Amino acid sequence: MAPHQPLDDREKEVMRSLRFSRLLIPILIGIGVVGYLLWDQFDPEEFAKIQWRLHTLVWILIAFGFVVVRHIVYALRLYILSDKFFSFRKCIELIFIWEFSSAITPTSFGGTAVALFLFSKERLPLARTASIIIYTVVLDTAVFLVLLPLLFLFFGTSIIRPDMTHFFDLDGWGVTFLVSLLVMLGYASFFWYGLFRNPGQFRRILVMLTFNRFLRRFRPGAVQLGNDIILASRDLARHSRRFHLLAFTYTLLAWSCRFLVVNALIIAIVPGGYGALTDQLEIFGRQMAMYVIMAFSPTPGGAGLAEIVFDGFLSDFVPTGISLIIAFLWRLLTYYSYLFAGAIVVPAWLQGHIQLRRKRMEIPEPGEDRSRDDE
16 A cells, blocks of 8 residues: 655645634624624614615625626636646636635735645646746736726825825825835735746845844745746746736736625615716725735734724715625625635535545555455
């Protein structure tokens, strides 16, 4: 019999992160925050103004449609980034697991480690695994770095917070936004340099930074990341401009669908929520600013923080008394839905790979006499 191959430390850590018990943390945080906000902010008079009719149902369904389209577009992006290594159906499944892992880990960490685990189990070549994981970081950040400056030119500082008329009005949220955006710009530029300009120099810089005795313990990780960048750079270099344009287009469409969920919910619930096109664009941009702040949340999937900041960022479009209703529907569609779907998809995926592993263990080594096992 082939010897059993023990799980390495990284694999064990990922397996622990996908445990069902991890669901409890974000759910309890979310319920706790929603409960407090409901007690503190709920306004029965504003709630009574909501007209629960066909119009409301249709726009809630449209909001759900944006969630579905976003998932499909992310699957299409994975399909092309993997060079069609995965079937489209497999991409749909993998995006469920990737989103689930992001939902149960702090937003600042995301699901990168789980993605690496997923692709290794699906036998994706190492170079392509590295290029997908690193390139998606660059693509996602590029959407913000392209759209936010354009929206800022159009709306000014009000794109950050409704009460900001110029930069001198910067409060704690505004400072957090600018710092987070600069951090995003920094690491996206650094990764872009490594992927498309000089991967060898990128690796040397990473290793050089860990010569400091305080950072020496990060040297193995820095070396590994540098090696991954070199592999990813070689893999991406063989693709045409059309490939990169298509990857960015899918990324832009996916993020747009994510933010348009709130636009649709405001139209559904807020009386006169249609507004002008400029209002809808400002709501869209305000969500981008809100997400930049949430990108470094210490809670799983931004649980709790998202519900808290929602009211402040959109207070000029959504009455405080009903903002919690929209925030709850928004999180239910875009966040908790992946928690519930992941609770179904992840165990099935893990069980399938456990069974596959057992079958491989039953395959005898070349020249091994299976009759000895029957004695």
